Amino acid sequence: MLLKLEKEIIEFSPYNEQEKLDKNILLKLLNSEKNIFSRKNKICHFTASSWIINEEKTKVLMIYHNIYNSWSWTGGHADEETNLLKVALTEAKEETGLENIKVLLEDIFSIEILTVDGHMKNGEYVSSHLHLNITYLLEANEHDMLSIKEDENSDVCWINIEESEKISKEEKMKIIYKKLNEKLKKYLRS
Template sequence: MKLIEQLEKYQPVNEQEEKDKSFIISCLKQFDNIFSRENNLAHMTASAWVVNKTHDKVLMAYHNIYDSWSWLGGHADGETDLLSTAMREVEEESGIHNIHPVSDDIYSLEVLTVDGHIKRGEYVSSHLHLNVTYLIEADEAESLSIKPDENSGVKWFALDEAIKASSEKWFRDNIYNKLNEKLKYFR
């Protein structure tokens, strides 16, 4: 499987990524339905750290379920090309179309806990998102639009302001700071 090959080549930047890489690969080998929400324990997701052309701003959406500003992304829903998933989610969640990956390589890895919640009137049990993140560049002059069933705002933030805008402490401290730090390798 192409994704397993990409994951095996990926060089973790810290212990979190090292352990999460191992866990994600294990799940990919163990579960046939890992790219589908039918797997109630864990499923593959893709996120995008969307930056402007000068890499000094990041695009975030106000995520209704989590009541927080956050990165863009979503479920694979059967798609095994997670870069395509990330690109699709950026377009759906922000309304922008002038986007491209800075690299086809994986930018970051995370195993994310998702608390039980109501989505489209139905209860979704707590589960894990096996998340692959890509670095995406976008034109910050392009018009933004919300996706009302998922977010209530889309906005460009200075890198440090993006972290402060999130109300999710674990994401601020462990994910968003890491993503911003990695940007220095792409300037």
């Protein structure tokens, strides 16, 4: 599976300078770092996120993330799993309560290296580190029942796509969400 992910990253066509630079770094780290799919690597490790849109392609599903105290996409740590699409789907279901989620694009939708500030989790301090993130494009029915994952989020809500990049309290994430929306528009036109 590791070879499959490496191949997918190599074949990924960057949308902008950020993705171009991050792609090169991801490939270097994938081949040089130990425990890159585990939180045992305290410097950097892979994560998977998803940009979940409704069937009408007008809204994105976001969660209110407890640690970051902000609206956020769904996603989480690979925790030894090298199939990051599987991770993205699992996290999306766990964090939203949705059971039926459709993969719109099997390929990587977006890549980003995200800085994570030191924080408390489950009563323990987690040092600042990097998330080597792979994002997938998913779809769900906005009328399906939603539920929160109490230890991670306090709300789940469909938000108009245009509002999704504004609703976050994290400036660095507003840039990512704006990019995801631009890429979504391009994807929907093709």
